[in-house]
Amino acid sequence: MNELQTVVDKIDHETLGKSPNGCRATFVKLNDSVGIKLYEDEEQRDYCLERQSLAEEYDLGPDTFGIMNIPERAKVDCRFGYLTECVPVVWDILPRDDAGELYWLIPSNVEVEGWDGTYQSFETCKAVNELYQKLAEIGIHLCDVHDENVGIKNGRFVCIDFGELY
Numbered sequence: 001m002n003e004l005q006t007v008v009d010k011i012d013h014e015t016l017g018k019s020p021n022g023c024r025a026t027f028v029k030l031n032d033s034v035g036i037k038l039y040e041d042e043e044q045r046d047y048c049l050e051r052q053s054l055a056e057e058y059d060l061g062p063d064t065f066g067i068m069n070i071p072e073r074a075k076v077d078c079r080f081g082y083l084t085e086c087v088p089v090v091w092d093i094l095p096r097d098d099a100g101e102l103y104w105l106i107p108s109n110v111e112v113e114g115w116d117g118t119y120q121s122f123e124t125c126k127a128v129n130e131l132y133q134k135l136a137e138i139g140i141h142l143c144d145v146h147d148e149n150v151g152i153k154n155g156r157f158v159c160i161d162f163g164e165l166y
């Protein structure tokens, strides 16, 4: 963990600017398998960590490895973080042509149980809906179902975005 903290200590505005982000979280990859999710709000961080940890128990989310923060002296906006397993995100694995247009088919080497690999049907795909149904059954109700919020782990879809506290 100390080695990871050394990497996290070096995260600056430039790194954050280049990293994937959404309305609340910024994700910085720390090595091949582990990344950190960073939030401006400590309570929002705790909320997501708690929900992802519960999902992890049911194989519905990536593994979590506890809290880690960027030191205050770095003076970055989002410094409250938790360590998470890094998984391929559906949006990121979509092939694009030279103009950046998406192809409608996922590469054939990516196999996910219950998915025919057709991008067009992603949000209505049975396996995606089953994932969110199972999350709801354990008390994690989410409505933000899209290709940037779903990853792939062991040939199954997992949720990577655990919603908002406020």
Ligand SMILES: Nc1ncnc2c1ncn2[C@@H]1O[C@H](COP(=O)(O)OP(=O)(O)OP(=O)(O)O)[C@@H](O)[C@H]1O
Pocket (backbone or CB within 6 Å): 020, 021, 022, 023, 024, 025, 026, 027, 035, 037, 062, 084, 085, 086, 087, 088, 089, 144, 148, 149, 151, 160, 161, 162, 163
């Ligand atoms: N475990 C992970 N493995 C790999 N990439 C991840 C992981 N978690 C998040 N990411 C990347 O970081 C992005 C932002 O994370 P997340 O979706 O949790 O943020 P958010 O602010 O809650 O998003 P939204 O705008 O959808 O509400 C994701 O779309 C994805 O690209």
Ligand SMILES: [Mg+2]
Pocket (backbone or CB within 6 Å): 022, 023, 148, 149, 161
């Ligand atoms: Mg998101």
